[in-house]
Amino acid sequence: MILGILGLQGDFYAHKKMGEKLGIETIIVRSPEDFEKIDGLIIPGGESTTITKLLSRYNLIKSLKKFHKEGKPIFGTCAGMILLAKKIDNHPDQFSFGFIDISVKRNAYGRQIESFEEDVSIPIIGKNPFRTVFIRAPKISRMGKSVESLAKHNSDHILAREGNILVGSFHPELTEDTRIYEYFLEMVKRTKP
Numbered sequence: 001m002i003l004g005i006l007g008l009q010g011d012f013y014a015h016k017k018m019g020e021k022l023g024i025e026t027i028i029v030r031s032p033e034d035f036e037k038i039d040g041l042i043i044p045g046g047e048s049t050t051i052t053k054l055l056s057r058y059n060l061i062k063s064l065k066k067f068h069k070e071g072k073p074i075f076g077t078c079a080g081m082i083l084l085a086k087k088i089d090n091h092p093d094q095f096s097f098g099f100i101d102i103s104v105k106r107n108a109y110g111r112q113i114e115s116f117e118e119d120v121s122i123p124i125i126g127k128n129p130f131r132t133v134f135i136r137a138p139k140i141s142r143m144g145k146s147v148e149s150l151a152k153h154n155s156d157h158i159l160a161r162e163g164n165i166l167v168g169s170f171h172p173e174l175t176e177d178t179r180i181y182e183y184f185l186e187m188v189k190r191t192k193p
């Protein structure tokens with residue numbers, strides 16, 4: 001199994017390290033050919049508008065759509081979640097793939113200075129709380145019927161899944177805790193023939 005990390009902008013190396021920590025071959029994805037090599041993809045946090053521009057500059061939009069059509073799992077964190085959402089409430093004209101039936105609101109927790117960390121319970125990864133890090137994070141403002149909420153922070157859904165698409169509004173790569181990666185890699189393993 002090979003895990004791909006979209007490496008256009010944002011802290012993609014930190015995600016790569018997490019994959020390596022779990023003994024998984026992990027590559028940085030930057031070209032259409034890279035999609036042929038990978039079984040699952042992580043779209044990291046960063047700035048969703050910048051990542052979108054670079055996706056089109058590097059000619060990756062078609063390849064990413066094809067990758068999804070083939071049923072291969074994608075995990076979008078923070079800006080990555082924005083890119084996978086169906087609708088962006090406060091930027092309705094911004095491009096997004098729409099692979100998961102959610103609406104999101106960008107920067108919904110406030111500015112960079114209002115970034116925060118908190119322990120939350122994520123039952124699907126075990127009993128111990130998970131340290132979530134929110135950096136100018138988006139909020140999920142609507143979830144379609146086929147979308148399953150996997151964790152909440154106060155009244156907000158912060159981790160959700162629809163089929164082979166997983167999204168989170170926080171940064172799992174900024175802790176030492178690999179449990180969310182293990183969950184995603186399990187999704188990847190199951191889709192491998």
Ligand code: GLN
Binds near residue numbers: 045046047107135137
């Ligand atoms: N604020 C960024 C955006 O709207 C997302 C922040 C992040 O990925 N940490 O694209």
